[in-house]
Amino acid sequence: MAGGLLTCAYYELYGVKQPESFHHAAASIEGVTMDEAHPPESSGDNEKPNETSLVPTEPAEADDLRLINQQLQQENKRIKAQLNALATKSVTKKSSRNVPKQLQSIFEHQRRDDNWASEVELFAEDFLYEAQLHDTINLLSAECKLHVCQLNFIAPEGEPQWQQLHTALLRMPWMKQFKTVAAVQNTQAMQIHLSLKSSDELSREY
Known part of the structure; x- marks a missing residue:
């Protein structure tokens, strides 16, 4: 019976902190402060594409599990049928004794x-x-x-x-x-x- 091995990966996304000198240089060039140019929410937006990239794999894993369950059920039915046939054969053989x-x-x-x-x-x-x-x-x-x-x-x-x-x-x-x-x-x-x-x-x- 073929089996499936499911793996689970755990990801953590870290924001990269730029050097303080870089922030000062960028502010002087644009003539605006860092808060005005890049609101705090923008760092969260950058993480969303990485998070959603994992979503498409979930339906595939669910389909694999359903397929494995169906194969196991079919195998169980086949084994039960063989056991019933052996039991019937044994009873018939025993009852045929004179x-x-x-x-x-x-x-x-x-x-x-x-x-x-x-x-x-x-x-x-x-x-x-x-x-x-x-x-x-x-x-x-x-x-x-x-x-x-x-x-x-x-x-x-x-x-x-x-x-x-x-x-x-x-x-x-x-x-x-x-x-x-x-x-x-x-x-x-x-x-x-x-x-x-x-x-x-x-x-x-x-």
């Missing part, structure tokens, strides 16, 4: 932590009874690995209460340890993946 598919892939390739996995699997098997949904929904399988669990539910008959199941699951005390929950469903089945890691942590790790 978290359930990612967790499914992690689950398939992850080793098992027997102590942690067995405990969570027992909680999952008792979940439908605690939520009083065992009459309409069945737990087909519950399996955990290192930090990811996969739960598969089916609805043999009637209208499945998937929203009620999902809400009840999130209210279970043992669910507080999980940071990511992803669910996919259709009319007959619902699959839920749970992970101890957040989505950001998962993206950095895998």
